[in-house]
Amino acid sequence: xxxxxxxNWEVYDLPKRTRLNTEVTWITPIDPPxxxxxxxxxxxxxxxxxxxxxxxxRDEIFDAVMVSSGRHHQVWVPPFWGKDDFKGKMFxxxxxxxxxxxxxxxxxxxxIGSGNSGIDISTELGPVAKQVHMTTRRGDxxxxxTWS
Numbered sequence: 001x002x003x004x005x006x007x008n009w010e011v012y013d014l015p016k017r018t019r020l021n022t023e024v025t026w027i028t029p030i031d032p033p034x035x036x037x038x039x040x041x042x043x044x045x046x047x048x049x050x051x052x053x054x055x056x057x058r059d060e061i062f063d064a065v066m067v068s069s070g071r072h073h074q075v076w077v078p079p080f081w082g083k084d085d086f087k088g089k090m091f092x093x094x095x096x097x098x099x100x101x102x103x104x105x106x107x108x109x110x111x112i113g114s115g116n117s118g119i120d121i122s123t124e125l126g127p128v129a130k131q132v133h134m135t136t137r138r139g140d141x142x143x144x145x146t147w148s
Contacts, residue, residue: 022048027065039063093117099128106130114140 008014026045032038042065048056075094077083083090089102096117099105109129111122114136125132 019046019048021050022046030061093121096121099125104129109133110135113137114142 024044024046026043028043030041030043032040042062044058044060044062044065046058046060048058050056075092077090077092091102093113094117096102104125105128107129108131109125111118111125111132111134114134118134119142122132122134
């Protein structure tokens with residue numbers, strides 16, 4: 001994942017388009033006038049912590065907003081039956097690195113959940129682990145990618 005992020009960081013010149021140490025405090029759509037044919041835009045209010053500790057507040061308008069707080073944000077493992085009795089390794093996808101880091105080669109692995117992280121990790125473990133089982137709340141259809 002890091003390699004993918006790094007490649008896209010460079011290809012799309014994201015350093016110029018990224019504001020680090022910034023908390024978005026409000027996002028609201030701005031509806032275009034009816035019948036105008038214009039697309040909705042978004043008002044974003046944010047606050048950046050500067051290197052000297054001072055704060056810069058911004059109120060800006062954007063054509064699109066992407067919220068990226070997935071597996072690299074906060075780890076939370078919900079309570080579930082049998083969790084305290086399980087004797088094997090158990091960890092959240094937010095701390096997952098790669099199969100060798102977690103000593104998963106030739107192991108029987110269960111992945112709970114079929115979100116992006118669960119699918120990515122299961123795919124990575126497939127050729128390495130002895131078996132990979134995925135459990136989900138409801139049925140999902142997982143298709144292999146047909147593009148590169």
